[in-house]
Amino acid sequence: MNYKEFGKTGKKVSVIGFGGMRFPTAGKEGEYDYDYCSEMIHEANRLGINYFDTAPFYNNDQSEDIFGNAIRNMPGDFFISTKCSSSDAYEMRKSLERSLRRLNVEKINFFHIWCVMDLDDYNRRMASGGAYDELVRAKSEGLVEHICISTHCTGDEISHIASEQKFDGITLGYNILNYKFRQLGIKAAHANHTAVVTMNPLGGGLLTSNSSRFNYIMDKGDDSIFESALKFNASHEEITVVLTGMDSIEHVRSNATNCAVIPGYAEKTKSRLLAYSNPEFDSLCTGCRYCEPCPYGVPVSKFMLAFNRKTLGDDNIMKNNIKMHWRINPELVHKCTECGACEKRCTQHLPIIERLKIIGTVYD
Ligand code: SF4
Numbered sequence: 001m002n003y004k005e006f007g008k009t010g011k012k013v014s015v016i017g018f019g020g021m022r023f024p025t026a027g028k029e030g031e032y033d034y035d036y037c038s039e040m041i042h043e044a045n046r047l048g049i050n051y052f053d054t055a056p057f058y059n060n061d062q063s064e065d066i067f068g069n070a071i072r073n074m075p076g077d078f079f080i081s082t083k084c085s086s087s088d089a090y091e092m093r094k095s096l097e098r099s100l101r102r103l104n105v106e107k108i109n110f111f112h113i114w115c116v117m118d119l120d121d122y123n124r125r126m127a128s129g130g131a132y133d134e135l136v137r138a139k140s141e142g143l144v145e146h147i148c149i150s151t152h153c154t155g156d157e158i159s160h161i162a163s164e165q166k167f168d169g170i171t172l173g174y175n176i177l178n179y180k181f182r183q184l185g186i187k188a189a190h191a192n193h194t195a196v197v198t199m200n201p202l203g204g205g206l207l208t209s210n211s212s213r214f215n216y217i218m219d220k221g222d223d224s225i226f227e228s229a230l231k232f233n234a235s236h237e238e239i240t241v242v243l244t245g246m247d248s249i250e251h252v253r254s255n256a257t258n259c260a261v262i263p264g265y266a267e268k269t270k271s272r273l274l275a276y277s278n279p280e281f282d283s284l285c286t287g288c289r290y291c292e293p294c295p296y297g298v299p300v301s302k303f304m305l306a307f308n309r310k311t312l313g314d315d316n317i318m319k320n321n322i323k324m325h326w327r328i329n330p331e332l333v334h335k336c337t338e339c340g341a342c343e344k345r346c347t348q349h350l351p352i353i354e355r356l357k358i359i360g361t362v363y364d
């Protein structure tokens, strides 16, 4: 296992982080086998993973409880990260106290101002007497060790946030497909001695589910796109932790063994990508669903995931995906009133309205 310094905190964290949003259900939706989930977490820790990331609402709002159950007898050292998306001080305190109770810990090592979408949103969280100030107070009381931020902002917006030096760590979505969109941000964070935790290294599963389409990503000697994608993120000197959601003990083991830091690997991959990469590839939907709900009932993420097939070059596969995979009526695109609510929330800043119109024309 490779370890990196977490910004200027003095902590050494494993380069692979355990993303706690994909615990497997135990047969029924919303039911989890807490013993098996504990085994997964303990196995990760045994293999050297010490960064564990959770949040309220993950896994039907049980992810923090699952971790709380596992870490009471965790064999090795570990750090816990969790989050709150409120801009209000009272709500922030309530959420923090609930996380402490659920996780069975006296302090949260890395507490995130969660899911900041743009600079207006950032300013709301940072407003005097609001969420950020409450976290500063909690830190002075010893309830929070390091204040971090998780964001879906663009690279230059992240640069602005990093330049203010209010956070010990920044968590953001970054992978081979979208790196151009955020690389300015990770460089600024690194220059400001702020740790960078990347989520979504597999592009929402797009890379692994289209492995033949993306096989040019693999370097000589790589056994899979999965391995190449993890090594790509891990090998950036600006990136501290690569978070991946884990859904089985086997998955934990393969993450732990494939996420290696190889000096020069990221730069070498980027120069190879220049020869192949379609500029559209950094604007693929990741399926995160932050755009929903649409007040007019448009199943936005399903249409945008299907649109990925068009971006990857095939209208017929997109149509098939809408009909056979998602089983949605393509006429629903016409319910869009262009209110713009989904675009404001889209983590990849996709032109959703325009894409819905294009989907409509494919059926004309
Ligand atoms: S822009 Fe269209 S799809 Fe998006 S939320 Fe508004 S009505 Fe729904």
Ligand code: SF4
Binding pocket: 284, 285, 286, 287, 288, 289, 290, 291, 292, 300, 301, 304, 305, 345, 346, 347, 348, 349, 350, 352
């Ligand atoms: S459209 Fe944007 S917010 Fe919605 S699922 Fe796709 S990437 Fe996520």
